[in-house]
Amino acid sequence: MATRREFLKTASLVALAPTVPVFLQRAARAAEPGPDDRILVVVQLDGGNDGINTLIPLRDEGYALHRKQLRVPEERVLKLTGDVGLHPSMRAAADLFESGRLAIVQGVGYPNPSRSHDVSMAIWHTARFDREEHKSYGWIGRALDEPAVESRGAGNSVFVANQAMPMALIGRRSAGSSLTRLDGLMVRNEAPRTPLLDAGAGGDLAAFVQRTALDAYATAEVLAEIARQPAAEEAYPSSELGNQLKLVSQLIKAPLPARVYYAAQGGYDTHAVQLPVHARLLRELSDAMAAFLNDLRRAQLGQRVVVMCFSEFGRRVAENASVGTDHGTAGPVLVAGAPVRAGLHGSTPSLTDLIDGDVKTPLDFRQVYATLLEDWLGLPSEAALGGRFEKLGIL
């Protein structure tokens, strides 16, 4: 991969630059990643993922009892332990688990669960239960509002899916920026690359503009170089999520200074004929996530990135009459990447000991958030989550 430094060795721009560009100053710092270099990638699974057929129980008689049409045969389940295994289309995720890069937090939800997509997603986005607060600020936005977060010109969080900005990223001061295509960071072929060198305009402000422009052209050059590399491209599945995570990887390599990237995969609202749809979704998720983490590992960025996949709720334990499932409550949250403490966390929800046909919710999603904010991003979590939550040993 072409680094900026390599690019700059040959770039004539450097010789002409009026001042030292920002990224060179950054490169001059210690090579080891500090807390500010840590990146969280959130993958939102829209529609309510069927957690029971994602992390499948092997020794729970409730599974066969409630899932007649939708049961995955035990011999096809990718066994992680004697008790549970992954859906057969999640081979890539099982490999991550084997290689110590996947933590699965079981039974994550919240008390008095809402079965409305909107309400439940708003709760996950804002970490607040009062409907009045669902239009205000999100958990990541609030966390990045903290004075500790140094202001970064390009925005602290980047949303890469082609839909409305999730509330999770909106803070009072910090705002996510949306970027769905690399084109936004590519200089048009015919555009002149030297116009920043305007000797006539003086002063500190002009120097700032020129420095930023030099930095931007260098970033664009590196991104163009990254985009030309076919190897990385082949490794990603050609799904929408694959494209999103490929873009995130390119931006991290550039590097953009964002702390949080946010992707989304839709289609999990499987009320009817769930099996083929769900199998495809989980394959896309698992393949894209593995491609992303392997790509970053090759680029020696694996230690800097953690991925968290969540859905607004799980699905009911019992299947419905349309060979699908209706809205449920808790589900597994996947936390992946080299820095995680791989393995199963929390206890597997029982499929016989139910509340109104739903699994119980042993873990609060805000515990996952608190862990990611404090132990990974190094940010305080109390104001972001509206309280203190016991952290989990996932990092």
Added chain:
Amino acid sequence: MGKAREQPVSQWDRYQPDDDSPWNLRRVVHLHRRAGFAATWAELARDLKDGPEAAIERLLDGKACDSPVGNEFEAIAGLLGDAVVASDNPPRLKAWWLYRMLFSPDPLAERLALMWHNHFATSNRKVQSVALMREQNDVFRRLGRGRFGELVIAVVKHPAMLVWLDADSNRKEHPNENLARELMELFTLGVGNYTENDVKEAARALTGWTVRSGEFREVPEYHDLLPKTILGQTGDFAGDDLLRMLLGHAATSGRLARRICELLMGDGVAGDEALDELGAGLREHDLNVGWAIETVLRSNAFFSEANIGSRVQGPMEFMVGAARALELFDPPPSTLLLAEWGATLGQDLFHPPTVFGWTGGRGWINTRSVIARTNFAGALADGSLSNPSHPPDLPALARRRGAASDPDGLLGFFAKLLFGVEDAGELSQTVGTALAESNEVTLDSAGRLVAALLGSSRAQLA
């Protein structure tokens, strides 16, 4: 508009051209780039000839630009706006505003509307109503250069703001502090001039404000009648009392002075003393925004060397100014595309990123926006923003204005038009590569020249 000629203040002494700061093309360009959306060659020549008095008078009176649609502008823009509201289509609302910026004879009104959109940053992300957002936008235009008090009252009692800041959920049983906080921190006093307890108490004063059938209503049953203590005063205050207290506070005039200097003055050019003077003047003039605008525009400080080229152009000023200076009126660039480019450059109209609005200043310049500005300059100059795509005849524009049709003549003309630079020699390095290939001027090479000029750091500053 009231004239403020009787009491000139020392920091804002009236500008009189002299040998050190002559009324020249550079200052005419400066005036239009700062207070409007740049100017056509004809407008520059007119103002250069008529002098600063008349040039500024025209800006203040809303007659600075020769609108290509003439006197029909307001009628056309009104019809367009109504059609947009009927369509309920947010992208078209953004396009409507860009139409106004491009074609209005009164660019200062649009610049002020942009300032107020930023000051009262309200996003359609939550309001979810093209009609309400347009109404709010029209309030900015109608009251934007009058008394600040009238503007604040009209904006905070408008449904767009009440929805945006959750007024309806602010009831005596469970106050919601959102409106009270932003009213104090962002719209009037500014941080440091009130306590958290003032916010709580102000929220109680505002209980009862809500929206019914799309209109502001004060519902007595929701209002908290118990006494409140706000900013050291105690009484059974209601929302209007709170507004009166905030508008009468010295911090509000100071904040207003700062806003106006952010609009018209360069980065750090107006010091504390100048801001204090302007704030004091605003208090004396009942927070009359028009008075302050006139005071600044007519001042020595405004035309001082330090104030020229020392402010980062926002995305709208950058885009619309370029299109106007190049007279891209027939066909104009697609206003829908301009709105999309605005978002790419960092200013998605009607969608400010947070309640703080856009950071502005240096915040406009970052990796993404610099690349976007460069790409925009290229797209504007090669005509791919107009529909159908149509390269503008830039050499013909230069010829019509008496410039020689060789590369040097072209560079000289566009340097004067865009930057007011008389000696293009200092720019030749900038655009060296754009024209070096041949001595022949083509549509293509002229486009590249202009794109290079618009991509330069000088073009990002005004």
